[in-house]
Amino acid sequence: MNFVGIVGTNASFSYNRKLLWYMKKHFGAEAAIEIHEIVDIPLFSEDIKEIPVSVRELARAIEASDGVIFSTPEYDHSITAALKSLIEWLSWGDLHPLTNTPVMIVGVSLGNMGTIFAQENLRQILSSPGLDAFVLPGNQFLLGRAAEVFDETGALTEARTIGWLEHCFASFQAYTQTLKPLRGAGEDRTSSENKPLAAQKVLEAGDDWKILDIDLLPKTESDADTGASQKEDETDADTGASKHEEPKVATPSADANVIDSGEGWWIEAINLIDAVSVDSTTGASKSTHGKVAEASEQPDSSTGASKH
Ligand SMILES: Cc1cc2nc3c(=O)[nH]c(=O)nc-3n(C[C@H](O)[C@H](O)[C@H](O)COP(=O)(O)O)c2cc1C
Secondary structure (H helix, E strand, O other), X not given: OEEEEEEOOOOOOOHHHHHHHHHHHHXXXXXXXXXXXXXXXXXXXXXXXXXXXXXXXXXXXXHHOOEEEEEOOOEOOEOOHHHHHHHHHHOOOOOXXXXXXXXXXXXXXXXXXXXXXXXXXXXXXXXXXXXXXEEOOOOOEEEOOHHHHEOOXXXXXXXXXXXXXXXXXXXXXXXXXXXXXXXXOOEOOOOOOOOEOOOOEEEEEOOOOEEEEOOOOOOOOOOOOOOOOOOOOOEOOOOOOEOOOOOOOOOOOOOOOEEEEEOOEEEEOOOOOOOEEEOOOOOOEEEOOOOOOOHHHOEOOOOOOEOO
């Protein structure tokens, strides 16, 4: 897989740059990470009518990749102004390269909290309309004590930290693979007609709606591109019948207290609430589980609700 790694700062020295370079080397055998700097990205302004070349180049690189890894510093509990400015460019005009793009967030800071606030901030920004990125859920790689965790070659030194990073990156690769069918399914925002991208198959469409075939289900044949299931539909050699069993139709058990039903569904009273009696002197409730409750305290036999 090919990923774009974005260094989330314009500072000439950066631990987050170090982290991305470490990831590029450490995961080199399983994925290519192309590292991009944001040093040359001008501060976003709506007044600038021409989108800067540096922004367009980065947008093109993102579109050509399978996903993006942001390595974000934390400045004042948020991302840096430089990174926010880049993201504003990427959400503007005809540029929306992050739409439906898998994103992994990592970050390293000097303190103990390891960029937790900046990462939450970035997660929120990336889900706004105009960005619509698919940010990997969970798998937070928060690296604190930046000055102590790299050796002189730029490698991480703690085995547990490396193990967690490997876990998070494996999750990101699986996530990216799973979302591949959706990658091209973003709207073409450059068109006033809001046309679907060419790769999409439109199954049905009306004036202001359409149903897209995004093909999320595993295929029965090997798919080299998506890695979807390679399971063949086995057939019995004698009868030719498919060996896959039809799903069994569920029915309520014989002792079920069925209070309503229809085709393929039913509602059972499951009587979760114990009957309770109240001690008249202390007001404390006593569970009558296993005892016979006073008639007035007994729950309704069909709904389990108290008759009070
Ligand atoms: C303006 C500014 C604000 C900062 N605010 C935070 C902060 O809120 N939380 C934190 O953990 N570190 C904060 N730091 C310290 C950064 O963690 C530290 O500078 C770190 O090295 C930045 O990442 P970088 O090395 O990739 O540039 C701040 C640093 C600066 C310059």
